[in-house]
Amino acid sequence: VEDSLYKSSDDLNLILIGIDLPLKYHPEMNLLCQKYQINATKGFFLPISEGINAIKDAFGVVAANLPVSETFKLDGDLDEIDCCRLMKKYMPNFIADDEMLLQKFWVLFLYRRVKVLDENEDFNYNQDHNELGSCLMKTMLSEVELALKRNQSGTQSNHAQLIYDFTNPDKPEFRLICAFPNEIDISIRKKYESLKLPGFDIPTADKLQTRDILDKYLSQALGIPLVKNHEGFLRLPCIDENKFVLTLNFAIKLLNIHERVECGIPCIMEGETGVSKTALTKMYGILRNSKFQLQALEKTEQALEKIYKELQSQFPHIESEEDNFLSIEKRLELGLLRELSNLPGQNGDYTLELHKKLIHACALRDPEYTNVP
Numbered sequence: 215v216e217d218s219l220y221k222s223s224d225d226l227n228l229i230l231i232g233i234d235l236p237l238k239y240h241p242e243m244n245l246l247c248q249k250y251q252i253n254a255t256k257g258f259f260l261p262i263s264e265g266i267n268a269i270k271d272a273f274g275v276v277a278a279n280l281p282v283s284e285t286f287k288l289d290g291d292l293d294e295i296d297c298c299r300l301m302k303k304y305m306p307n308f309i310a311d312d313e314m315l316l317q318k319f320w321v322l323f324l325y326r327r328v329k330v331l332d333e334n335e336d337f338n339y340n341q342d343h344n345e346l347g348s349c350l351m352k353t354m355l356s357e358v359e360l361a362l363k364r365n366q367s368g369t370q371s372n373h374a375q376l377i378y379d380f381t382n383p384d385k386p387e388f389r390l391i392c393a394f395p396n397e398i399d400i401s402i403r404k405k406y407e408s409l410k411l412p413g414f415d416i417p418t419a420d421k422l423q424t425r426d427i428l429d430k431y432l433s434q435a436l437g438i439p440l441v442k443n444h445e446g447f448l449r450l451p452c453i454d455e456n457k458f459v460l461t462l463n464f465a466i467k468l469l470n471i472h473e474r475v476e477c478g479i480p481c482i483m484e485g486e487t488g489v490s491k492t493a494l495t496k497m498y499g500i501l502r503n504s505k506f507q508l509q510a511l512e513k514t515e516q517a518l519e520k521i522y523k524e525l526q527s528q529f530p531h532i533e534s535e536e537d538n539f540l541s542i543e544k545r546l547e548l549g550l551l552r553e554l555s556n557l558p559g560q561n562g563d564y565t566l567e568l569h570k571k572l573i574h575a576c577a578l579r580d581p582e583y584t585n586v587p
Contacts, residue, residue, distance in 0.1 A: 376390060
């Protein structure tokens with residue numbers, strides 16, 4: 215049992231109720247609930263006395279610690295009739311019963327949002343805010359309705375919009391952006407301020423005009439790490455490299471394009487010549503590709519590190535003969551491994567094989583990058 219629990223999944227947590235269990239067993243029960251691990255889990259041991267009220271209270275404590283998304287499963291699956299009834303209840307009025315394509319888009323938009331809600335730890339283990347789920351869901355329904363309207367124009371209308379932060383893919387979080395934060399309804403503002411989610415706040419109008427906040431929002435939404443520039447500010451380097459002028463209006467449009475791409479929904483941009491339709495599309499493509507390029511670079515560096523260690527073990531004298539030979543690290547950088555086959559007493563076939571490994575390491579990229587040398 216100990217070995218099985220120790221090796222079990224991180225999302226498996228154990229809660230035990232001990233009814234009149236002797237004190238000498240309590241330490242062992244606590245170890246069992248922590249799955250014999252050093253790091254704390256969400257499991258715990260709950261010792262109680264006999265009696266129906268004590269047992270009832272104990273199960274109340276257990277229920278409060280169950281992830282909210284797990285409790286939904288207790289209701290069972292919806293049948294087709296119930297599903298259609300709920301869709302009809304919450305679907306925007308402008309979507310007609312026979313507009314099946316718009317209905318599909320509505321479902322796709324909501325599915326992405328509910329998935330984030332389902333995996334968000336602050337929602338699943340919330341015990342402090344009675345309206346956390348309903349407040350977030352109202353915002354989701356509102357932004358989906360806006361997204362499906364044909365005339366959506368960046369900052370021309372004020373609305374609160376959630377950003378779905380997948381910086382940690384296993385633990386997505388929520389952020390908030392709005393065009394005119396000073397005009398948010400007072401009751402809605404109070405609800406947002408009371409949520410107290412990590413990183414979730416209402417940005418000021420001044421902050422929304424700065425690159426600091428706009429770069430951060432795009433970084434979180436697209437999962438692209440920020441890089442410190444020469445002035446010490448955290449930025450998305452590809453924006454400056456391509457001389458793109460990032461404004462709040464453009465940032466919101468980029469976020470809206472991203473939501474459609476992530477949901478698999480077509481995105482059509484209309485406008486007069488010179489309003490930056492092409493620039494927006496190009497910048498979004500560059501942002502997306504920069505994410506893949508960083509992933510490719512990380513994979514390549516990991517592969518090169520393995521080759522570097524293998525070379526060190528096979529050619530230990532190279533590092534100490536800098537006058538006559540390039541260091542292994544430099545050879546890896548320049549791809550000059552073939553020359554090692556000319557060294558006295560070395561196996562030429564072995565170094566050629568390593569050279570093949572190097573080429574393979576540099577091609578550990580997504581399909582569109584496999585031909586990059």
